[in-house]
Amino acid sequence: MxxxxxxKIVMVEAxxxxxxxxxxxxxxxxxxxxxxxxxxxxxxxxxxxxxxxKAAKKGDREAREGVVMSYVHxxxxxxxxxxxxxxxDFVAKNEEFQALAKDIAMQIVAMNPKYxxxxxxxxxxxxxxxxxxxxxxxxxxxxEEIAEKALAGKEEKFRKENAxxxxxxxxxxxxxxxxxxxxxxxxxxxxxxxxxxxxMEV
Numbered sequence: 102m103x104x105x106x107x108x109k110i111v112m113v114e115a116x117x118x119x120x121x122x123x124x125x126x127x128x129x130x131x132x133x134x135x136x137x138x139x140x141x142x143x144x145x146x147x148x149x150x151x152x153x154x155k156a157a158k159k160g161d162r163e164a165r166e167g168v169v170m171s172y173v174h175x176x177x178x179x180x181x182x183x184x185x186x187x188x189x190d191f192v193a194k195n196e197e198f199q200a201l202a203k204d205i206a207m208q209i210v211a212m213n214p215k216y217x218x219x220x221x222x223x224x225x226x227x228x229x230x231x232x233x234x235x236x237x238x239x240x241x242x243x244x245e246e247i248a249e250k251a252l253a254g255k256e257e258k259f260r261k262e263n264a265x266x267x268x269x270x271x272x273x274x275x276x277x278x279x280x281x282x283x284x285x286x287x288x289x290x291x292x293x294x295x296x297x298x299x300x301m302e303v
Contacts, residue, residue: 115141119148149284162292166193172206178303181209184296192291201285201293204270208278209300211271217295219260219267227256265298 119130122145129148137143167186174180185202192198208214216222234255238248261267266279273281278295286293 115144119145151287162188164188164292164294166190167296168193168199168202170199170202170206172203172210174210179210180301181206181298182301183209183298186294186296187289188291192289195289197285197289198293201282204272204281205265205278205295205298208265208268208271209298212265212268213300214263214265214268214298216264217266217298219257219264222260222263227259230259231256265295 115134116127116130119134119141120127129151130144133144133147133151134141136147164186166189167184169182169184171180171182183202183206185198185205187193187198231252234252235248238251239245243251266282267277270276270278270281276284282293282295
């Protein structure tokens with residue numbers, strides 16, 4: 102009897118933890134927990150995937166409310182500012198949404214992204230870098246053919262590293278900023294979009 106009570110307490114605590122992380126409902130958490138065979142990490146992963154699917158469905162909804170959030174580094178010499186949009190004023194005041202906006206402003210300070218998405222990187226900038234990359238590869242002894250093949254990978258990496266939405270999130274490198282935004286969309290139930298951003302340094 103005591104074992105059964107202990108097991109229920111452990112289950113309730115696990116559900117509470119998962120709910121705090123994912124924002125999912127208790128019924129969904131129990132289903133994910135069963136699907137994962139009682140493995141908490143797997144249950145969170147299942148819920149995250151379902152959350153990303155929900156986020157994708159909300160992507161076309163209009164987001165006109167939101168916040169302008171700033172983050173100033175401790176040394177007072179670098180700051181980031183970003184516009185983050187949502188659908189309603191209610192969500193704009195939500196702690197989860199505000200924390201997301203703060204995380205993005207912090208990311209801007211830490212990682213200095215130049216563009217919002219990888220496709221925003223101008224073709225001229227890529228062309229300029231491709232010349233440098235090719236010279237470096239040939240200097241390393243790579244053949245012309247191998248150097249050409251390597252350029253596509255270098256371009257993809259450069260685009261991802263310089264775009265805010267595809268950068269690894271500084272607080273959790275296992276996810277990108279885009280993943281972090283999608284997770285919050287699933288949690289707050291509204292479309293969220295990142296707008297203009299700036300980084301200032303002295």
